[in-house]
Amino acid sequence: MIQQLIQKIQKTKAPxxxxxxxxxxxxxxxxxxxxxxxxxxxxxxxxxxxxxxxxEIIDHTWDLIPCVKPQIAMYEQFGxxxxxxxxxxxxxxxxxxxxxxxxxxxxxxxxxxxxxxxAHLGKIKVGSNLCTAFNTDFLTVNPYLGTDGIKxxxxxxxxxxxxxxxxxxxxxxxxxxxxxxKIDGTPLYELVADKVVEWGADCMSGEYSNVGAVVGATYPxxxxxxxxxxxxxxxxxxxxxxxxATAEDLKPCFNQDGLGAxxxxxxxxxxxxxxxxxxxxxxxxxxxxxxxxxxxxxKDINSVL
Amino acid sequence: MIQQLIQKIQKTKAPxxxxxxxxxxxxxxxxxxxxxxxxxxxxxxxxxxxxxxxxEIIDHTWDLIPCVKPQIAMYEQFGxxxxxxxxxxxxxxxxxxxxxxxxxxxxxxxxxxxxxxxAHLGKIKVGSNLCTAFNTDFLTVNPYLGTDGIKxxxxxxxxxxxxxxxxxxxxxxxxxxxxxxKIDGTPLYELVADKVVEWGADCMSGEYSNVGAVVGATYPxxxxxxxxxxxxxxxxxxxxxxxxATAEDLKPCFNQDGLGAxxxxxxxxxxxxxxxxxxxxxxxxxxxxxxxxxxxxxKDINSVL
Numbered sequence: 001m002i003q004q005l006i007q008k009i010q011k012t013k014a015p016x017x018x019x020x021x022x023x024x025x026x027x028x029x030x031x032x033x034x035x036x037x038x039x040x041x042x043x044x045x046x047x048x049x050x051x052x053x054x055x056e057i058i059d060h061t062w063d064l065i066p067c068v069k070p071q072i073a074m075y076e077q078f079g080x081x082x083x084x085x086x087x088x089x090x091x092x093x094x095x096x097x098x099x100x101x102x103x104x105x106x107x108x109x110x111x112x113x114x115x116x117x118x119a120h121l122g123k124i125k126v127g128s129n130l131c132t133a134f135n136t137d138f139l140t141v142n143p144y145l146g147t148d149g150i151k152x153x154x155x156x157x158x159x160x161x162x163x164x165x166x167x168x169x170x171x172x173x174x175x176x177x178x179x180x181x182k183i184d185g186t187p188l189y190e191l192v193a194d195k196v197v198e199w200g201a202d203c204m205s206g207e208y209s210n211v212g213a214v215v216g217a218t219y220p221x222x223x224x225x226x227x228x229x230x231x232x233x234x235x236x237x238x239x240x241x242x243x244x245a246t247a248e249d250l251k252p253c254f255n256q257d258g259l260g261a262x263x264x265x266x267x268x269x270x271x272x273x274x275x276x277x278x279x280x281x282x283x284x285x286x287x288x289x290x291x292x293x294x295x296x297x298x299k300d301i302n303s304v305l
Numbered sequence: 306m307i308q309q310l311i312q313k314i315q316k317t318k319a320p321x322x323x324x325x326x327x328x329x330x331x332x333x334x335x336x337x338x339x340x341x342x343x344x345x346x347x348x349x350x351x352x353x354x355x356x357x358x359x360x361e362i363i364d365h366t367w368d369l370i371p372c373v374k375p376q377i378a379m380y381e382q383f384g385x386x387x388x389x390x391x392x393x394x395x396x397x398x399x400x401x402x403x404x405x406x407x408x409x410x411x412x413x414x415x416x417x418x419x420x421x422x423x424a425h426l427g428k429i430k431v432g433s434n435l436c437t438a439f440n441t442d443f444l445t446v447n448p449y450l451g452t453d454g455i456k457x458x459x460x461x462x463x464x465x466x467x468x469x470x471x472x473x474x475x476x477x478x479x480x481x482x483x484x485x486x487k488i489d490g491t492p493l494y495e496l497v498a499d500k501v502v503e504w505g506a507d508c509m510s511g512e513y514s515n516v517g518a519v520v521g522a523t524y525p526x527x528x529x530x531x532x533x534x535x536x537x538x539x540x541x542x543x544x545x546x547x548x549x550a551t552a553e554d555l556k557p558c559f560n561q562d563g564l565g566a567x568x569x570x571x572x573x574x575x576x577x578x579x580x581x582x583x584x585x586x587x588x589x590x591x592x593x594x595x596x597x598x599x600x601x602x603x604k605d606i607n608s609v610l
C-alpha cells in the first residue's frame with residue numbers, strides 16, 4: 001500500500017494530503033441553507049451539508065493530490081448521519097482514484113484492536129460471506145497499550161495490503177507532556193518510534209514499510225531525530241499551515257530522496273476561502289479557493305525539497 | 306454523574322459492569338439463524354443478531370447491575386449497521402435505568418477531541434437546534450496526547466454532568482511496554498495518574514471526581530499504588546474473569562469505604578453459557594446463564610470487600 005501512495009505522490013508531484021475535517025462553520029451558508037431546507041436543522045441536514053461541501057472540494061482537488069484524510073471525529077459528532085457521510089466520502093474519494101487515510105486514532109487491547117482493524121481496514125465473515133465496513137486504505141492508531149494493541153492492525157495490513165500511521169510525536173501544544181519525558185535518557189516518543197520500526201519490519205514494501213508514523217511538523221528538531229531513527233518509515237505530518245508549521249519546518253521530515261513524508265492540511269485547504277489570501281474567490285467558489293490552496297501548498301513544500 | 310453511579314452500585318450491591326462486547330461467535334445459533342433468514346448473511350443480518358442477543362441479556366440482568374459498557378469496536382466492525390445497534394443498545398439500556406459507559410478510548414488534538422466529546426457525551430448545535438449523537442453517560446479516553454487532548458472531554462463533562470475514565474494502566478499483557486517505563490524513577494502510568502487527578506480536580510461530585518481512571522485488575526500491585534495515589538478517582542476495572550484476574554486481585558482497587566471501583570466483565574457474562582460452569586442452561590437460555598454469572602460475580606467481589 002505504501003508503494004501505491006509513493007507512486008501517486010510522484011505522479012502528482014505533491015506530497016499533500018487534504019484533511020477532510022468539515023466543521024459546520026467552514027461550510028458556506030448557501031450550501032447549509034439548501035440542506036436545511038431539505039432535511040431541517042437536524043443531524044441529517046448537517047450531514048447533507050457536509051456531503052455537498054466535501055464533494056465539491058474533492059471534485060476540485062482530486063487530480064492534484066495523492067490522498068485525503070477524513071478525520072472521523074468530525075463525522076461521529078453528527079452520529080449515524082455523520083458516519084454515513086464518512087463512508088460515502090471514503091467511497092467517493094476511492095472512486096476518484098484517491099487513497100484514503102482514515103484518521104481514527106483507534107487502539108485497545110488485542111481482541112478489541114482486532115475488531116477496529118476489521119472495521120477500518122479488513123473484512124468480517126458473516127455466515128459464509130466476507131463483508132467490509134469502512135474499508136479505508138490507511139488508518140491512524142494509538143500506541144499507548146503497547147505491542148499487543150497494535151499487532152492486530154499490523155496483521156490486517158499484511159493480509160489486505162493496507163497501511164498504518166502510528167502516533168509517535170503529535171503536533172499539539174501539550175504533546176510533550178508524556179511523549180517527551182525521558183526514560184533512561186531517551187524520550188518516550190523515540191522509544192515508541194523504535195517499536196514502530198519493529199512492528200513495521202515484517203511489512204516492508206520496497207524501501208518503506210506499510211507501518212508509518214504520525215510526526216507533527218510543529219516540532220522540527222524532533223522530526224529530524226525521528227527521520228534518522230526510522231529511515232524506512234513513512235511520516236504522516238500534521239501541523240502545517242493553520243497549526244503554525246512552515247515549509248522550512250517540514251524539511252526534516254523528508255529523506256534525501258524527497259520521499260518519506262506526506263503532509264496534511266485540513267482547515268488551510270477546505271476553509272481556504274475564509275483566509276484573506278483567497279477571499280477573492282468568495283463563499284460561492286469555495287472549492288476553487290481550495291484548489292488554489294492545494295497548488296500553493298505543493299509549490300511551497302517543493303520549494304524546500 | 307459519578308454520584309449516580311455510586312448510588313446505583315449501592316442500591317444493587319453490585320460493583321459490576323456488564324461489557325456488551327458481542328462477537329458473532331458468542332451469539333447462539335438459533336438467534337443468528339433467525340436474523341440471517343430475515344436479512345441474509347449481511348452486515349444488517351449480523352447487526353440484527355447482535356441486537357437480539359444484547360436485548361435478551363439486558364432484559365435478564367438490568368435489575369441486578371448499575372451499568373453496562375458497550376465496546377464500540379465490536380459494533381464498528383459491522384459498519385453503519387453495527388453502529389445503529391450500538392446507538393439502539395445505549396438507548397435501550399438508558400430506558401431500563403442503566404448508566405452507559407461508552408468504551409471508545411477516543412483521544413486526539415484539542416479541536417478533534419472536542420468533536421469526539423460532542424459525539425459521545427455532548428450536544429451539537431445545528432442551526433438553532435441542539436442535537437445529540439451517541440449520548441452515553443461516561444466515555445473512556447486515551448491520554449497519549451496530553452492535557453489539551455483531554456481538556457475538551459473534561460469541559461463537556463462539566464457542562465453536561467457526564468463522566469470519563471482515562472486509560473492509566475491497562476489490563477493487557479503488553480501494557481507495561483510504555484506504561485511501566487520509569488521517568489525520573491516514576492513509571493509513566495503513575496505520571497498519567499497524577500494528571501488524571503489534576504484534570505478531575507474541577508469535576509468533583511461528592512467524594513469522587515467525574516474524571517475516573519481505567520486500571521486493569523491484572524496488575525494488583527499497581528492497582529494498590531494507584532488506589533493510594535488517587536483516592537478520589539473512581540476506577541473502571543477490566544481484566545476480571547476471562548482475562549485472568551480474581552476477586553482477590555480486585556481488592557486493592559477499592560477504597561476502605563467499599564467504593565472506588567466498578568469492575569467490568571464482558572465474555573465472562575455475555576458468553577457465560579459457553580462455560581462448563583453454566584453449560585446446563587444451554588444456548589437457548591443463554592441470557593439466564595448471563596444472569597446467574599452476574600449474581601456469582603457480585604457475590605465473588607463482595608466476598609473480598
